[in-house]
Amino acid sequence: MGSDRPQFQAATPEALEFIRAGRFANAAPERFAAIWSEIANICGVDPLQMREEDELRVLCPTRRLTDLNLKMMELEALVAAESRGMPPPAIQPQTVGDILDYLMRK
Numbered sequence: 001m002g003s004d005r006p007q008f009q010a011a012t013p014e015a016l017e018f019i020r021a022g023r024f025a026n027a028a029p030e031r032f033a034a035i036w037s038e039i040a041n042i043c044g045v046d047p048l049q050m051r052e053e054d055e056l057r058v059l060c061p062t063r064r065l066t067d068l069n070l071k072m073m074e075l076e077a078l079v080a081a082e083s084r085g086m087p088p089p090a091i092q093p094q095t096v097g098d099i100l101d102y103l104m105r106k
Contacts, residue, residue, distance in 0.1 A: 010037035011047035019052060023097065027104040035082060035103055039096055042074045052097035059096065079103065 013020070013029035020032045040047035043060040050059065060071040079093065082103050093099045 006044045008040060008046045010034070011040070015048060023052060024100055024104050027100070032100070032104065035078070035100065036096075038078055039075065039099060042071055042078065044071075050096060052095065052100065054096050055094055056096065056099075057094075075099065 011033055013033040016033050016036055017029070019036070020027055020029060024032055036050070037047045040050050043050075043056070045059060045061075056072065056075060057068065060068055062068045062071065075093075079089070079099060079102065086102075086105075089098075089102045091098075093102060
């Protein structure tokens, strides 16, 4: 996608265990880490610096509104690809935790 986006190493399940073990304790560690890292990648932030309460529109640093809209569309595409036939979210996810709450539910 955007080549000007900072690249960070994906976080391992072990590195994210302290986050997953709380609110997302029932999530598969590997899937949780992969989705967490992809959200961070889309937003252009280090996955180990991201927090579940981070607001997506604030987390995704951009210089132009069109860049922010593209990142929001990428996040929506990630949700659609990972939702595996689930009904769409009742409300638009606003935070990292909102996306994970939706995708990690059984």
